[in-house]
Amino acid sequence: MIRTRRMGAIALRYFYLLRGSPARIVPLFAWVGIDIVLWGFISRYLNSVSAAGFNFIPALLGAVLLWDFLIRIMQGVTMAFFEDVWSRNFLNIFATPLSIWEYLGGLVISSIATSAVGLLVMLLLAGGIFGLSFLAYGIALVEFLLTLFLFGIALGVFASAIVLRLGPAAEWFIWPIPALLSPFAGVFYPVATLPAWMRVVSGALPASYVFEGVRRIVAGGTVSGAALAWAAALAALDLVLACWYFARIYRHAVRTGLIARYSAESLS
C-alpha cells in the first residue's frame, strides 16, 4: 500500500532544501528566463526580416517554452534524486519502510512543484514581453503539457536509475540528455527535415509529436486527436518502462549491496 505521507516526506525534504538555499532557487527560473528572453528576441527579429508575415513567436518561442518545460520536469526529478546522492543519504532513505514507488512519487511531487515555478516565470516573460499567448494552441495545449510532463518524468526516472547503477560520477551522463534528444524531437524544425534514420528515432519520442502539433496549429491547421493520443500513450509507456528500469536497478542494488556502499563510487 502506497502511503502519501511518505511521498510527502520526500517532497518536504526538497522543499526544506530549496527554502534555505538561494543557489537552488535561482536555477528554477534563471535559465528558463534567459532562454525565453533570448528566443523571444530571436523570434521578434525573424518576424521583422521574414517576408511572408509568418509569426515566429508562437512557433519558435512557444516551442522553446514547451521544450524548457520538459527539461524542468526531468531535472525536477533528477535534482531531487541527486540531493540524496550528494548528501550520501541512500542508506538512511532505503533502510526505511519507504517503497521505491513512494520514493519515486516523492520525486515527482518535488518536480511538479519546481517545474511549476519555471513554467510560471516562462509564461509571464513570454506573454508579458513578447505577447505569446498559450490560448493560440487551443485545447491541444492540455495534451501537449500532459505528454511533455509524462515524458519528462520518464526521462528523470530513467536518468536517476542510471546514476543509481553507475554511481555519483554518472551524473555527468545525465545533464546532456535533453541536448542529445533535441535534434530528434524537432523543437525548431519539422521532423520531415531529418534524414530517414533520424525520423525513426523521432517517431519514438513523444515530444516530437508535440512540436509537430505546435507547428501545425501555428500554420493554421489542426492537430489530429489520434496523433496526440498516440503521443500521450507513448509517453505513458516510456514512464512505465522507466519505472520498471528503476525498480530493476534498485533490486540489483539490494542484491549486490550497492546501496549500502554507494558513496564509495567504485561501483561495477
Add this chain to the structure above:
Amino acid sequence: MDRVSFHVGRGEIVGLLGPNGAGKTTTINMILGVLAPDAGAIRIDGVDLAAHRSRALECTNFAAVYAPLPGNLTVYQNLRIFGGIYDVPDLAARIAATLEEFDLARFRNVRCGALSSGEQTRVSLAKALLNNPRLLLLDEPTASLDPAAARDIRAGIRAVTTRDGRGVLWTSHNMYEAEAVCDRVLFLSHGKILLDGHPKALLREHGMATLEDLFIAVAREPLTLEGRDS
C-alpha cells in the same frame, strides 16, 4: 555470511562483536533490507522481510556512525522528514520529546553538518528512536562519543530497552561497552557466528578474564574456536 542464525528477544540487547570484515555491518544491512541474503529468511516481529519489506521495516530503525543524517538540513527538519517516512503519529510532540531525551533541543534549528560528530551521533540516535522501533539496530553508536557522552547514551538506550521492551542489536569494538550493556553477545568471524551467550558465561566457559581477551582470541584463532564449539 555463512549460515548465520540468531534472534533478538524483546527487552534484550544483543551485541554483535567481531573483527573488521567479520560481517557485522553486512548482517545489519541485511536486516535493514538494503542487502538481500542469497538464502534464508529474516523475520522482524514475525513479519518476513523479503515478502513484506515495508511492514517489517516499520518496526525497526537504525543508527550507524557511517550514515549521518543530511548535513544540509536542520535537526528538526531531518526528524520531521524521517518521522513522516516512518509515519510516526503525533509527530510534533514525538520530535519535541526526542529532542529533550537526547539533549538536542538547543540544536533544533541547527544544520546537522554544523554539529560536532558527537552531536550528530545523538541526532542519529534520536532519529533511530523516533518511531519507537521494536527492533533497534545500532552499528557502533558510541564510536565518535567521548567517554562521558558514551556512558550517557548507553544508559539511555539500556533504559528505553527495558522500559519499552524493544530488542536491540548493537555492534561495537568497545568490549567494555559490550560487557556493560549487552544481555548476550554473538562473536562473528569470517561470516560465521562462533560464540553466542551471556558475556560473563562466555568468559567462564573459555577461561578468559575479559571480553577483550576473548575478542582477541576469536580474531586471531577463529578456526580453533570454531572447531571447539562445533
